Amino acid sequence: MADAARPRRRHLALPASRFIGRDGELVAIAELLRRGERLVTLWGPAGMGKTRLALELASRWAEAQAGEAVWLCELTACRDLRAVCGAVARAIGAQVAAGRREATLVERIGRALATEGPALLVLDNLEHVLEQAAPALDAWVRAAPELRFLATSRERTRLAGEISYELGPLGLPAEGSTERSAAVALFLDRAAAQRASAPPPPPGDEHLADVAALVRRLEGIPLAIELAAAREGVLGVRGLLARLGSRLDLLAGAARGREARQATLRSAIEWSWDLLDDRERRALACCSAFHGPFTLAAAAAVLAEPDAAAIDRIEALRDKSLLRAAPPRSDGATRFALYEVVRELAAEKLAERGEREAAIERHAAFYLAAGEAAAADFERRGALDALNRIAGDLEELLAVAEGALALATAPRAGSEAAAERALRALCAIEPVLSTRGPFGAQLELLDRALAAAEALAADPRVVARALAARGRARRLRGQAEAALEDLERARAQAAALGAEALLSGILADLGVLHHGRRDMERARDHYAQALALHRARGDRRAEGRVLGNLGALHHDERREGEAAAYYEQAIAIAAEVGDGRMEGIFSTNAGLLEQERGAPAQARRRYERAAAILGEVGDLRLLAITLGNLGALHHEEGRLADARACHGRAVGLLREVGDRRSEGIALCRLGAALASVGEVEEARRAIEPAERLLAQLGDEPDVELARVASGFVDLALAQAARRAGRGEEAAAHAGAARRRIARAREGSPSSASRSDDVRLLLRILERSLAALGGPPEARAEGELLLTEGARFVRPPGGGWHDLRERHAARRLLHALAEQQRSAPGRGLSLAALKEAGWPGERILPDAAANRIYVAMNQLRKLGMKPWLRRDAEGYSLDPALPVHYVAVEPAAGGGGDPRGGETHQGDGGGGGKRR
Numbered sequence: 001m002a003d004a005a006r007p008r009r010r011h012l013a014l015p016a017s018r019f020i021g022r023d024g025e026l027v028a029i030a031e032l033l034r035r036g037e038r039l040v041t042l043w044g045p046a047g048m049g050k051t052r053l054a055l056e057l058a059s060r061w062a063e064a065q066a067g068e069a070v071w072l073c074e075l076t077a078c079r080d081l082r083a084v085c086g087a088v089a090r091a092i093g094a095q096v097a098a099g100r101r102e103a104t105l106v107e108r109i110g111r112a113l114a115t116e117g118p119a120l121l122v123l124d125n126l127e128h129v130l131e132q133a134a135p136a137l138d139a140w141v142r143a144a145p146e147l148r149f150l151a152t153s154r155e156r157t158r159l160a161g162e163i164s165y166e167l168g169p170l171g172l173p174a175e176g177s178t179e180r181s182a183a184v185a186l187f188l189d190r191a192a193a194q195r196a197s198a199p200p201p202p203p204g205d206e207h208l209a210d211v212a213a214l215v216r217r218l219e220g221i222p223l224a225i226e227l228a229a230a231r232e233g234v235l236g237v238r239g240l241l242a243r244l245g246s247r248l249d250l251l252a253g254a255a256r257g258r259e260a261r262q263a264t265l266r267s268a269i270e271w272s273w274d275l276l277d278d279r280e281r282r283a284l285a286c287c288s289a290f291h292g293p294f295t296l297a298a299a300a301a302v303l304a305e306p307d308a309a310a311i312d313r314i315e316a317l318r319d320k321s322l323l324r325a326a327p328p329r330s331d332g333a334t335r336f337a338l339y340e341v342v343r344e345l346a347a348e349k350l351a352e353r354g355e356r357e358a359a360i361e362r363h364a365a366f367y368l369a370a371g372e373a374a375a376a377d378f379e380r381r382g383a384l385d386a387l388n389r390i391a392g393d394l395e396e397l398l399a400v401a402e403g404a405l406a407l408a409t410a411p412r413a414g415s416e417a418a419a420e421r422a423l424r425a426l427c428a429i430e431p432v433l434s435t436r437g438p439f440g441a442q443l444e445l446l447d448r449a450l451a452a453a454e455a456l457a458a459d460p461r462v463v464a465r466a467l468a469a470r471g472r473a474r475r476l477r478g479q480a481e482a483a484l485e486d487l488e489r490a491r492a493q494a495a496a497l498g499a500e501a502l503l504s505g506i507l508a509d510l511g512v513l514h515h516g517r518r519d520m521e522r523a524r525d526h527y528a529q530a531l532a533l534h535r536a537r538g539d540r541r542a543e544g545r546v547l548g549n550l551g552a553l554h555h556d557e558r559r560e561g562e563a564a565a566y567y568e569q570a571i572a573i574a575a576e577v578g579d580g581r582m583e584g585i586f587s588t589n590a591g592l593l594e595q596e597r598g599a600p601a602q603a604r605r606r607y608e609r610a611a612a613i614l615g616e617v618g619d620l621r622l623l624a625i626t627l628g629n630l631g632a633l634h635h636e637e638g639r640l641a642d643a644r645a646c647h648g649r650a651v652g653l654l655r656e657v658g659d660r661r662s663e664g665i666a667l668c669r670l671g672a673a674l675a676s677v678g679e680v681e682e683a684r685r686a687i688e689p690a691e692r693l694l695a696q697l698g699d700e701p702d703v704e705l706a707r708v709a710s711g712f713v714d715l716a717l718a719q720a721a722r723r724a725g726r727g728e729e730a731a732a733h734a735g736a737a738r739r740r741i742a743r744a745r746e747g748s749p750s751s752a753s754r755s756d757d758v759r760l761l762l763r764i765l766e767r768s769l770a771a772l773g774g775p776p777e778a779r780a781e782g783e784l785l786l787t788e789g790a791r792f793v794r795p796p797g798g799g800w801h802d803l804r805e806r807h808a809a810r811r812l813l814h815a816l817a818e819q820q821r822s823a824p825g826r827g828l829s830l831a832a833l834k835e836a837g838w839p840g841e842r843i844l845p846d847a848a849a850n851r852i853y854v855a856m857n858q859l860r861k862l863g864m865k866p867w868l869r870r871d872a873e874g875y876s877l878d879p880a881l882p883v884h885y886v887a888v889e890p891a892a893g894g895g896g897d898p899r900g901g902e903t904h905q906g907d908g909g910g911g912g913k914r915r
Contacts, residue, residue, distance in 0.1 A: 017189075017190065017193065018189055019052065019056045020182060020185050020186045020189055021170050021171065021182025021183075021185065021186060022049070022053055022056075022170075022182070025053060025165075025167065026053070026056065026057055026060065028165065029042065029053075029057055029150070029165055030057060030060070030061065030064075032163055032165070033061070033120070033148050033150070037148070037161075037163045038141050038145075038147075038148060038149065038161055039137070039141050039148075039149045039151070039157070039159060039161055039162045039163065040148070040149070040150050040151070040162075040163045040164075040165060041126075041151045041152075041153055041156055041157055041162055041163070041164045041165065042054055042150065042151065042152045042153075042165050042167055043152070043153050043154060043155060043156050043164055043165070043166055043167065043321060044154070044166055044167035044168065044321050045154060045221075045272070045321040045322065045324070045339060045342065046154065046223070046265070046268035046269050046271065046272055046321075046342075047221045047222060047223030047224055047265055047268050047341070048167045048168070048169065048221060048222060048223075049167070049170075049222040049223070050152040050153075050167055051124050051125070051152055052222070053167065054122050054124060054150055054152045055072070055122075057150070058070050058072060058120060058122050058150070061120055062120075065118070065120075068117075068118050068119055068120065069092075069116055069117075069119035069120070070119065070120045070122075071091045071092050071119070071120070071121050071122065072091065072122045072124065073087050073088050073090075073091035073092075073121060073122065073123050073124065074087065074091075074124050074125065075087055075123060075124060075125045075126055075128075075129055075133075076124070076125045078128075078129050078133075079128075079129065080129070080132055081102050081105075081106075081129070081132040081133060081136060082102055082105065083129075084129055084132065084133045084136065085102070085105040085106060085109055085136070088109055088121070088123075088140075089109055089112070091121070092112060092113065092116065092121070094108075094109065094112035106135075106136045106139055106140075107139075109136075109140065110139055110140050110142075110143030110144065111143065113140055113143060113144035113147050114143050114144040114145075114147075116144065116146070116147060117146050118146045118147075118148075119146070119147050119148070120147075120148045120149075120150060121147060121148070121149050121150070122150045122151075122152070123137070123149060123150070123151040123152070124151075124152050125152060125153070126151045126152065126153040126157070127153040127154040127155045127272075127275060127320070128271075128275050130153065130155055130157060134157050134158075134159060137149065137151075137157065137159065138159050138160070141159070141161065154272055154275075154320055154321040154322075155319050155320045155321065156319055158319075168220075168324070169183070169219055169220025169221055169222075170182040170183040170186060170215075170220040170221075170222055170225070171183060171220070172212075172215060172216050172220045173212040173215070173216070175216070176209075177209075177212060178205045178208040178209050178212060179212070180208070181212075181215075182220075183215035183216075183218075183220045183225060184208065184211050184212055184215055186215075186222060186225050186226070186229075187211055187214065187215055187225050187228065187229050187232075188203065188211065189229075190225070190226050190229035190230070191229040191232040191233070193229075194229065194230055194232065194233050207237065210237040210238055210241065211237055213241060214228065214237055214240055214241055214244075217241065217244050218244075219339055219340060219341075221265075221339065221341065223265060223268060224265055224341060227265065228240050265341050266345065269341060269342055269345045270345070272320060272321070272322055273345065273349070275320065276317075276320070276322075279313060280313060280316050280317060280320075281349065282303075282353065282355070283299075283303055283310075283313035283314070283316075283317060284317055284322055284323075284342075284346050284349070285346050285347075285349040285350035285353055285355065285359075286302050286303050286350060286355065286359045287299065287302070287303075287317070287323070287336075287338060287343075287346060288338070288343050288344075288346035288347035288349075288350050288359075289302050289350070289359045289360055289362075289363040290302070290337075290338070290343075290363070290396065291395050291396055291398075291399040292326075292337060292395035292396060293326035293327075293335035293336065293337040294335060294336060294337070294396070295333045295334065295335055296310065296311055296314060296333075296334065296336075297333075298363075298366055298367070298396075299313075299314050299336070301362055301363075301365070301366035302359055302362050302363050302366065304358075304362055314336060318336060322338070322342055323336045323337065323338060324336065324337055324338070324339065325337075329388065329392045360403060363396070363399075363400070364400045364403065364404070364421060364425075367393055367396045367397050367400055367425075368397075368400060368421065368424055368425060368428065370389070370393060371390055371393055371397045371425065371428030371429065372424065372427075372428050374386045374387075374389040374390045374393075374428070375390060375427065375428045375429075375430070375431055377389075378390065378431045379431075379505075380541065381541065381577060381578060381579065382541055382574075382577065382578070382579030382580070382581050382582055383578060383579070384580060384616065384617050384618070386431075387431055387432060387435065387617065387618065388618070390428065390429060390431055390432045391432045391436070391618070394429055394432055397425045397428055397429045398425075398429065398445075400421065400422075400425040401421075401422045401425040401426050401429075401445055401449065402445075404418040404419070404421040404422035404425065404449075405418075405419075405422045405445070405448055405449055405452065408422060408449070408452040408453070408456070409448075409452055415452070415456055416453075416456040416457070416458055418452075419449060419452040419453040419456050419458050420453060420458045420459055420462050422445075422448075422449040422452070422453075423446075423449050423450070423453055423458070423462050423463065423465070423466040424462060426442065426445055426446055426449055426466065426469065427462075427465050427466055427469050429442075430442065430469045430472075430473075433473075434472060434473065434476065435581070435617070435618065435619040435620070435621060435622070436618055436619065436620050436621070436657060442469075442473050443470065443473045443474065443477065446466060446469060446470040446473065447470070449466065450463065450466055450467065450470065453466070460493050460496075460497060461493075461497055461499060461502070463493065464489075464490045464493035464494050464497065464499070464502060465490075465502060467486045467487070467489050467490035467493070468486070468487060468490040468494075468502070468505065468506050468509060470486050471483045471484075471485075471486030471487035471490060471506075471509060471513075472487075472509055474486060475509075475512070475513055475516070476621075476658075476659055477658065477659075477660055478660045478661045478696075478697040480513065480516065480517055480698075483513055484510075484513055487506055487509055487510050487513060488510070490502075490506050491503065491506045491507065491510065494506055500533055500536075500537060501537065501539075503533065504530050504533035504534050504537065504539070504542060505530075505542065507526050507527075507529045507530035507533065508526070508527065508530040508534075508542065508545065508546055508549070510522075510526045511523045511524075511525075511526035511527040511530060511546070511549060512549060514526060515549065515552070515553055515556075518556075518701075518754060520553060520556070520557065523553055524550075524553060527546050527549055527550050527553070530542070530546050531543060531546045531547070531550075534546060540573055540576065540577050541573070541574075541577045541579055541582070543573065544569070544570045544572075544573030544574055544576075544577070544579070544582055545570070545582055547566050547569045547570045547573065548566065548567060548569075548570030548571075548582065548585065548586040548589065550566045551563045551564070551565075551566030551567040551569075551570060551586065551589060552589055554566060555567075555589065555592075555593060555756070556754070556756070558753070560593060560596075560597065563589075563593055564590065564593055567586050567589055567590040567593065568590070570582065570586040571583055571586050571587060571590065574586065580613045580614075580616065580617050581613075581614065581617045581619055581622070583610075583613055584609075584610040584611075584613035584614040584617065584619070584622060584623075584626065585610075585622060587606050587607075587609050587610040587613070588606065588607060588610040588622075588625070588626045588629055590606050591603040591604075591605075591606025591607045591610065591629065592629055592756060594606060595629075595632075595633055595636070595760075596756065596759070596760075598821075598882055599821075600633060600636070600637060600821050600822075601821055601822035601823075602822075603633055604630070604633060607626055607629055607630040607633065608630070610626045611623060611626045611627060611630065614626055620653045620656060620657050621653070621654065621657045621659050621662065623653060624649070624650040624651075624652075624653035624654045624657075624659075624662065624666065625650070625654075625662055625666075627646045627647075627649055627650045627653075628646065628647060628650040628662075628665070628666050628669055630646050631643045631644075631645075631646025631647040631650065631669060631673065632669055632760050632761075632764075634646060635669070635672065635673050635676065635764055636760070636763065636764050636884065636885065637884075637885045638786070638787060638788040638885030638886060639788070639885075640673055640676055640677050640788075643669075643673040643676075644670070644673045644674065644677070647666055647669045647670035647673055648670060650666040650669075650670075651663060651666045651667055651670055651686075654666055660693060660697065661693075661694070661697055661699070661702065663690075663693070664690045664691075664693040664694040664697070664702065664706070665690075665694075665702065665705060665757055667686045667687065667689065667690035667693075668686075668687060668690045668691075668694075668705050668706050668708075668709040668757075668761070669709070669757075669761070670686045671683040671684070671685075671686035671687035671690065671709045671710075671712070671713070672687075672708075672709045672712040672761055672764070672765075674686060675709075675712035675713045675715065675716045676712055676715075676716070676768070678716055678719070678720070680713055680716050680717065680720075683712065683713050683716070684713060687706055687709045687710055687713065690706050690709070691703065691706035691707070691710075694706055700751065701751040701754045701755035701757075701758055702755070702757075704743070704744050704751035704755070704758055705751075705755065705757050705758050705761065707740050707743065707744070708740055708741070708744050708758055708761045708762055708765060709761060710740065711736070711737040711740040711741065711761075711765050712737075712761075712765060712768075714733045714734070714736040714737035714740070715733070715734070715737050715765065715768055715769065715772065717729075717733040718730045718731075718733035718734040718737070718772060719772065721733060722772075734769060734772060737765065737769060738769065740765075741762060741765060741766060741769075744758055744762055745762070763884075764886075767783070767785055767884055767886045768886045770785060770794070770886070771785060771787070771792075771794065771800065771886045782796050782797075782882065783796060783881075783882040783883070783884050784796060784817070784867065784877070784881055784882065784883045784884070785884055785885075785886050786813070786814070786817055786883070786884070786885050786886070787885065787886060788885060789810070789814060790803055790810045790811075790813045790814035790817065791803060791804050791810065792804075793813060793862065793864075795862065795863035795864050795867070796867070796881070797863075798862075798863040801862045801863075806855075806858060808837040808838065808851065808855045809855045809858045809859055811836050811837045811839075812833055812836060812837045812852070812855050812856070812859070812875075813859055813864070814836075815828060815832070815833065815836035815837075816828060816868075816875060816876065816877050817877065817883045819876065819877075820876065820877040820879065820881065820883050821883050824879035825876060825879035826873065826876065827869070827870075827871055827873030827874040827875055827876035828873075828874045828875055828876065829873065829874040830845075830848065830849055830852060830874055831848075832874070833852050833874065833875060834848040834851075834852065837851065837852065837855060838851070852875075856868060856875065866878070867881050
């Protein structure tokens with residue numbers, strides 16, 4: 001039985017500062033203790049706040065478990081088992097005679113603990129005496145069945161029955177967010193506590209955004225955040241951000257009363273370093289060569305040790321919290337990573353050991369081999385797994401390129417080899433940067449690497465590959481002349497070297513470039529040369545790409561039958577070789593062709609299929625362009641909310657990857673959609689920068705596209721003037737829109753004939769003007785025009801009719817129009833029409849047939865008689881009748897006040913087709 005004179009609860013001295021965050025961790029650990037777990041180890045790296053969390057939990061446990069003893073035993077100063085026994089004895093208030101053997105001390109403390117009944121003993125900072133103390137702790141757990149142990153450590157005990165709870169960083173705000181996450185709240189609280197004067201007013205969004213950026217850079221490590229907050233009054237948040245290059249030196253201000261090992265991050269990590277053996281120290285130092293998560297295979301290569309030995313070292317460092325588990329990627333391989341503050345200290349130790357250059361060489365060799373193998377695999381198969389392997393190693397390959405560039409630009413032996421290494425790394429990562437961006441980063445590195453390689457007369461084959469890569473990157477950035485120069489130089493070098501595989505790809509790239517410049521004869525010639533080489537080499541994937549590009553060329557030349565045939569060949573080859581990206585590209589092109597032919601349902605299926613494939617592949621640029629085409633289809637069909645959402649997402653993705661031309665086109669489409677819902681100022685804010693951007697790139701049809709998009713602003717202003725009864729003003733704005741249409745169609749060739757993007761917006765604008773009234777729009781006269789849901793209808797050659805109160809007729813016409821657009825000539829049965837016109841209503845068959853007949857008569861009287869058909873299948877619209885939706889709703893009576901407002905792909909840039 002416990003000594004009645006001994007207090008049941010010891011005083012726990014909590015820090016003066018507030019405890020912030022970790023609510024989930026407190027609940028989880030308390031639950032472990034409540035359910036009867038005997039030994040819980042709270043483990044994690046330096047600076048994570050293990051001690052502070054344990055103190056908070058112990059305090060709350062003492063309040064919640066009235067009558068139970070709660071003790072805190074500090075082990076920081078202990079260096080051996082005898083010292084540990086003395087610290088535990090003092091913590092629980094037990095009298096243990098000094099000078100006895102250690103085994104006797106352990107046994108006596110075990111008996112003392114057993115007499116305490118239910119209690120909680122917190123063992124803080126166990127890691128540095130773990131080897132000596134672990135057997136004693138195991139004995140105490142067995143000796144005192146009612147006692148719970150909570151240990152804080154940078155290493156797990158691995159004792160039987162241990163429950164280890166890993167403590168990670170504080171919650172961080174999302175990128176670009178100003179949310180008050182736990183990490184942000186901790187910084188604000190500690191920074192405010194440093195100020196002697198009254199606290200400042202609540203921080204604004206700009207300050208919160210800076211704090212959010214800072215705590216993300218500090219990786220959510222509580223000690224790092226507290227040390228940074230202590231310097232906020234001197235440097236400010238932006239000053240701290242600017243000086244974070246060396247976190248260890250910046251975060252060196254000790255707070256009074258803090259343990260020496262916690263005074264700075266450096267001392268906290270040095271404490272962990274001192275506990276390693278020499279093999280573990282070397283392993284940690286070598287791991288500083290990594291810049292992101294790494295696999296065990298990569299670690300074995302960099303450590304230059306057999307796999308089994310490398311695994312032992314990595315596991316030991318992980319167990320000591322000096323490595324953290326990184327989220328697995330698509331290949332499922334286990335990955336590890338260092339916190340940046342640990343990596344900085346480890347890099348210093350690597351240099352001190354004189355092993356830095358050797359470790360970096362091994363790191364570069366491993367990732368170059370892996371990257372080049374994956375790039376070759378992607379070039380051969382276009383497979384997602386190959387692209388993901390490169391993406392998974394992107395950070396390391398960029399580090400290889402940067403490190404090699406630093407060596408190549410220094411006058412020293414080996415500069416030539418370093419320049420070639422930089423080019424090889426940049427060519428290896430091109431498949432990722434050219435599909436997922438950002439293009440600008442790739443260009444800047446290629447410029448530097450090529451300048452160094454050419455000055456040092458590097459391997460011409462490597463230089464030719466890099467010139468081709470830069471040519472492709474420049475084309476995507478809208479730098480056509482510079483791209484042509486690079487590709488021609490690369491072609492000449494590849495031809496001189498007899499490198500047919502490289503030459504055939506460059507010829508295809510030149511075809512794409514000339515195609516984008518609308519030099520069709522040169523494009524056709526280069527495609528033909530590339531196709532012959534691809535077929536001679538038996539490269540089916542490359543052959544499919546060129547066939548699809550020929551389809552896009554015929555598409556631009558308005559030879560729709562030939563274009564469709566080439567697209568289908570390319571799609572079939574893509575399916576044959578398993579290249580989802582190529583299938584997505586040419587499915588989008590085929591969808592655009594279907595849309596132009598008046599088959600929106602087929603087009604939608606193509607776009608949605610392509611978007612799914614490209615999203616899975618992760619080609620953000622092509623996904624954005626496909627979404628833009630789908631948004632244009634939504635706009636053409638009057639689904640303006642869907643159109644706006646697609647275009648908005650497309651603009652965001654294109655900005656992310658850096659495709660400037662496609663971004664300009666997407667902004668034009670977004671502006672047209674915004675104007676169609678009456679958001680004139682938002683529309684202008686999209687169209688005006690798009691026009692400036694496209695003018696800089698110098699392509700006249702693209703500039704004309706921006707002018708046509710402005711026609712939607714004219715149309716919206718005309719609608720607003722009509723509603724306000726200002727007829728002359730409305731006519732002036734409508735006239736401005738018509739002049740834009742005329743300009744786009746004038747000339748030979750006209751911008752409309754040269755650009756499917758221009759043609760698409762023109763179609764939508766002309767139909768919307770037809771709904772507005774005034775002079776008839778000749779191109780819309782032979783079409784059935786509907787507003788969304790068939791609220792208004794304009795039969796061919798007739799005026800507008802309001803169906804808002806004729807519910808059954810409106811629903812039936814909408815059902816017939818959708819059927820005609822998805823399956824021309826196929827009728828709807830009486831049962832289908834009954835469900836469309838009177839959904840959910842129970843009607844006898846004869847009564848339903850009579851109702852349908854009455855509603856159809858109403859439609860005939862509105863001018864639909866020549867276009868309504870009845871046969872054995874049921875009712876249908878004439879399959880030759882073009883059906884289109886517009887976003888303008890005329891007022892009742894037709895022609896009155898309007899009530900609102902209403903591309904091809906390949907490897908090249910733009911809004912529609914891609915080559």
